[in-house]
Amino acid sequence: MNNLSVLLLFLGMALVTYVPRMLPFVLIDKMRFSPRAERFLRLIPYTAMAALIFPGVLSVDAARPWIGLLGGAAAAVLGLRKRSAIVCVLAAIAVVFLLQLI
Amino acid sequence: MTEKKRELLLDGVRAGLPIMLGYVPIGIAYAVMARQAGLTVGQTCLMSITVYAGASQMMAAGMLADHGAFLAIVLATFVLNLRHIIMSTCVIHRMEPTSLPLRLLAAFGVTDESFALFTTGTGKSRSVFFFLGIHAAIYLSWNLGTLLGALAMDLLPPILTASLGISLYAMFISILMPDLPGNGKLALLVLLTALCNTLLCRVMASSWALIVSTLLCAFVGSFFVELKEESYE
Numbered sequence: 001m002n003n004l005s006v007l008l009l010f011l012g013m014a015l016v017t018y019v020p021r022m023l024p025f026v027l028i029d030k031m032r033f034s035p036r037a038e039r040f041l042r043l044i045p046y047t048a049m050a051a052l053i054f055p056g057v058l059s060v061d062a063a064r065p066w067i068g069l070l071g072g073a074a075a076a077v078l079g080l081r082k083r084s085a086i087v088c089v090l091a092a093i094a095v096v097f098l099l100q101l102i
Numbered sequence: 103m104t105e106k107k108r109e110l111l112l113d114g115v116r117a118g119l120p121i122m123l124g125y126v127p128i129g130i131a132y133a134v135m136a137r138q139a140g141l142t143v144g145q146t147c148l149m150s151i152t153v154y155a156g157a158s159q160m161m162a163a164g165m166l167a168d169h170g171a172f173l174a175i176v177l178a179t180f181v182l183n184l185r186h187i188i189m190s191t192c193v194i195h196r197m198e199p200t201s202l203p204l205r206l207l208a209a210f211g212v213t214d215e216s217f218a219l220f221t222t223g224t225g226k227s228r229s230v231f232f233f234l235g236i237h238a239a240i241y242l243s244w245n246l247g248t249l250l251g252a253l254a255m256d257l258l259p260p261i262l263t264a265s266l267g268i269s270l271y272a273m274f275i276s277i278l279m280p281d282l283p284g285n286g287k288l289a290l291l292v293l294l295t296a297l298c299n300t301l302l303c304r305v306m307a308s309s310w311a312l313i314v315s316t317l318l319c320a321f322v323g324s325f326f327v328e329l330k331e332e333s334y335e
Binding site: 007009011012013018021025031038039041045050052055057060061071075078083085086088094095100 | 124127128131140141145148149152153154155157158161162164166172175176177179180181182183184185186187188189190191193194195202205206208209210212261262264265266267268269270271272273274275276277278279280281282283288291292293295296297298299300303308311312315316317319320321323324327328329
């Protein structure tokens with residue numbers, strides 16, 4: 001990948017990550033949100049995660065979508081039991097690894 | 103630096119230790135994804151140093167592998183990180199009055215984890231130095247994990263790296279799941295978003311579909327989903 005365009009990508013990502021972190025630290029009391037706006041902002045991680053998972057998880061093994069689905073299911077079961085992220089990730093990798101051997 | 107400030111910094115580092123253990127493996131997972139997407143070792147590490155946002159970086163690696171447009175990647179990062187506005191607001195309201203340069207430095211360290219540690223009962227101090235100590239610990243472990251993963255990538259057998267594609271999704275699923283059982287409306291919204299994005303992906307590039315369905319569904323959800331009040335101010 002072109003080095004300069006990758007650097008520009010990182011610069012853009014760093015800016016849009018830092019600014020939302022920094023604004024409240026500078027404005028302090030001048031920033032207030034209506035309950036609706038706050039709810040909207042707090043819901044974004046949930047909807048973003050949902051959209052990041054589907055339909056992408058089906059293409060882990062593009063020819064066999066059920067492999068990604070089962071790997072995700074393993075993470076979901078462990079997640080429901082409040083296991084840590086790393087346990088879920090390792091379990092999902094193990095499931096996909098084994099299924100790909102079939 | 104006075105004795106007191108150094109003491110607070112070290113307290114913060116100690117408070118951040120449990121998080122460090124979790125961050126190194128996730129940093130490794132991100133780095134492996136980034137290398138698979140075609141980034142060099144240096145580029146993979148540079149993203150962790152400059153951007154410093156786990157979920158966004160994993161998403162960016164996935165989108166790069168998908169040949170997503172750079173503009174779409176930046177916009178999606180922005181959308182995913184909008185939530186930091188709420189977290190930063192809570193952190194700064196808990197923090198003792200602090201000079202602007204120190205505030206600008208501390209703002210870089212606002213993550214889901216440092217926010218949770220500083221604003222909940224676990225964190226005893228309201229000092230900016232305590233927060234900076236937490237930040238230093240987490241930042242160091244994130245970049246250490248990135249470096250390890252970026253270097254180890256070449257040593258892993260291909261069948262194993264092929265299975266690592268699931269790690270991004272497993273990571274997101276593990277963040278999402280624990281909150282759903284107690285909140286039926288939230289679970290409904292998550293299902294709705296998954297469906298919406300699957301449909302939109304048929305009519306537009308997946309990177310744009312992600313942005314549209316995230317914003318649209320969060321907007322729709324703000325009418326009917328209730329979230330626990332918990333630590334937000």
